Amino acid sequence: MSGVLPAIPLIVIRPFLPESPVWAQRKAAGTLKRPSIAALFSPELRKTTIVTTLMFAFAYGAAFGAIQQMPRIVPGIEEVRALPQPQIQQTASQVQAYQEFGGLAGRFLLAILALWIVSRRQLIRVFQIPGLIVMPLVFYYGPTHSLEMTKWGMFLAGVFTVGQLSFWGNYLPRVYPTHLRGTGEGFAANIGGRMLGTGFAFVTTTLTNYVPGATPPLRLAVAATIVMGVIPGSFLNFAESAKLLF
Secondary structure, eight states, X not given: OTTXXXXXXXXXXXXXXXXXXXXXXXXXXXXXXXXXXXXXXXXXXXXXXXXXXXXXXXXXXXXXXXXGGHHHHGGGSHHHHTSXXXXXXXXXXHHHHHHHHHHHHHHHHHHHHTXXXXXXXXXXXXXXXXXXXXXXXXXXXXXXXXXXXXXXXHHHHHHHHHHHXXXXXXXXXXXXXXXXXXXXXXXXXXXXXXXXXXXXHHHHHHHTTTSOOSSHHHHHHHHHHHHHHHHHHHHHHHHHHHOOOO
């Protein structure tokens, strides 16, 4: 829901914005090619398409494999277990609200840092490397020790996750030719993110059958910890080994 706030002014402003000068120039000259999904897998773009699709899958995997599981984890926190059911639900909503505000803060942080950090690779690392350390701790340590710690941990999880998603939304079109920018970004976000990445929710819930924990919520927390430990590291290692973007 935090994405609604910055979207409202965009809805108002975008109809009045001019076309991209490069796009308008090529369209006027008749050299603007028609976009196609097949072109994304041409020899010169195939690796870029695969990398960007997997990047989005990892980013969405962190969100659906762990962050979106927190409302089911909160009832297992010791401070919450003894509360009446309505208060348990309210507490879970409060924890998730911290994540939403963290996501909003991540959007603003990316915008501010983009003015200071020229290298896009360094910019994305600002969110990836701390996330690699902090996010597994949020799910492993927070639910077994402190509700307050869990709240602020979820705030940081929102910062690091939504910051990365905002990064890709802003910079991903630059890795494709002009006529394929929307097609390439749409393929990565929808196929990689919404089709592959959301599948990590199934991975997390399946892992709960095989991990230790005194209660189902705590087993879910352990499973989310494993997912959050694997995804950011895979994300960073894959980006470094590919060295295709930015």
